[in-house]
Amino acid sequence: MQSKPFRPLQFGEISVDRCVEHEGDFFPPARMFPLSTPEAVDAERDWMEPHFIKPKSAGGRMQAGLFAYVIRTGRHTILVDTCVGNDKPRAFSPAWNMKKTNWLSDLAAMGVAPESVTHIMCTHLHVDHVGWNTRLENGRWVPTFPNARYIFHKTEYDHWLTDRDAVGMDGCYDDSILPVVDAGLADLVKSDFAIDDSIWIEPSPGHTPGHIFINLKGGGKSALFTGDSFHHPIQVAYPEWSSFACTDKEQSAATRQKTVARLCDTDTYMLGAHFAAPTAGRVRRKGSRWKLEV
Numbered sequence: 001m002q003s004k005p006f007r008p009l010q011f012g013e014i015s016v017d018r019c020v021e022h023e024g025d026f027f028p029p030a031r032m033f034p035l036s037t038p039e040a041v042d043a044e045r046d047w048m049e050p051h052f053i054k055p056k057s058a059g060g061r062m063q064a065g066l067f068a069y070v071i072r073t074g075r076h077t078i079l080v081d082t083c084v085g086n087d088k089p090r091a092f093s094p095a096w097n098m099k100k101t102n103w104l105s106d107l108a109a110m111g112v113a114p115e116s117v118t119h120i121m122c123t124h125l126h127v128d129h130v131g132w133n134t135r136l137e138n139g140r141w142v143p144t145f146p147n148a149r150y151i152f153h154k155t156e157y158d159h160w161l162t163d164r165d166a167v168g169m170d171g172c173y174d175d176s177i178l179p180v181v182d183a184g185l186a187d188l189v190k191s192d193f194a195i196d197d198s199i200w201i202e203p204s205p206g207h208t209p210g211h212i213f214i215n216l217k218g219g220g221k222s223a224l225f226t227g228d229s230f231h232h233p234i235q236v237a238y239p240e241w242s243s244f245a246c247t248d249k250e251q252s253a254a255t256r257q258k259t260v261a262r263l264c265d266t267d268t269y270m271l272g273a274h275f276a277a278p279t280a281g282r283v284r285r286k287g288s289r290w291k292l293e294v
Helices: 040-041 103-109 153-159 172-182 247-262
Strands: 008-011 012-025 063-072 076-081 120-123 134-137 140-143 149-153 188-189 194-195 197-204 214-218 223-226 269-272 281-285 288-293
Touching: 008 214, 008 223, 012 103, 040 076, 120 288, 134 172, 149 153, 149 197, 153 172, 153 188, 172 188, 223 247, 247 281, 269 281
Parallel strands: 076 120, 120 149, 149 188, 223 269
Antiparallel strands: 008 012, 012 063, 063 076, 134 140, 194 197, 197 214, 214 223, 281 288
16 A cells, blocks of 8 residues: 555645655654553554554654645745755754755745745744745845745744744744844734635644634635644544643644534545645544544
């Protein structure tokens, strides 16, 4: 059984694709989700293997990705979250420290030049969601997308303004957020922000105080970009499992539980920020729990 690739999605005239920085092994469940148990993970292998978790014969590791969603509407080119980025000192993960990837050229190969991007929408401001907001140029961090408006929820921005050294930040405020603000490209928005009637945000607090979901609709179809509210599809089955990086674990769990109930047995796509390919799925009931059907 082979892992399925991500296939670009079409919502009428709106397309959704991914630009991948990295895809592969994820943190072990016990580290990522303190409430998890091996038995509970094994109970969901029937639908998670081989794309969201490797078979035990292949090591059994959860799979995840670092990528930006690329939304093209015909009028706007929007990136949702911008990965880790290149050249950035990161102490939390050796794999993230001073990365050298082809992500920007891969984006160009998709037909997206930095100058053509109209919006950067960050579901939250952790280190692995803001990295390509900036790039190193002549020893300075400058905005990678000079014509884009960078959309930050004001609650999220204000929180990290006074807590720059917290879990999940790892120096990104100074090299990936502040240069955008100083360049006058950041819009600090409230929860009623919308780009147009096809793309709008909603609050989804818990993982971080100002975490947002991004709603998309078009062509009679809909999608919900869930950011890090769901790090891995196993949290669809166990929404009570919060990650070690959640600022408010109880609120994070409550957000997931409401979201699973809302999406269950509907046609709305769930698009997590780190879901390995095929990434896009729909929530379906599975006995007393749920699964992500792809």
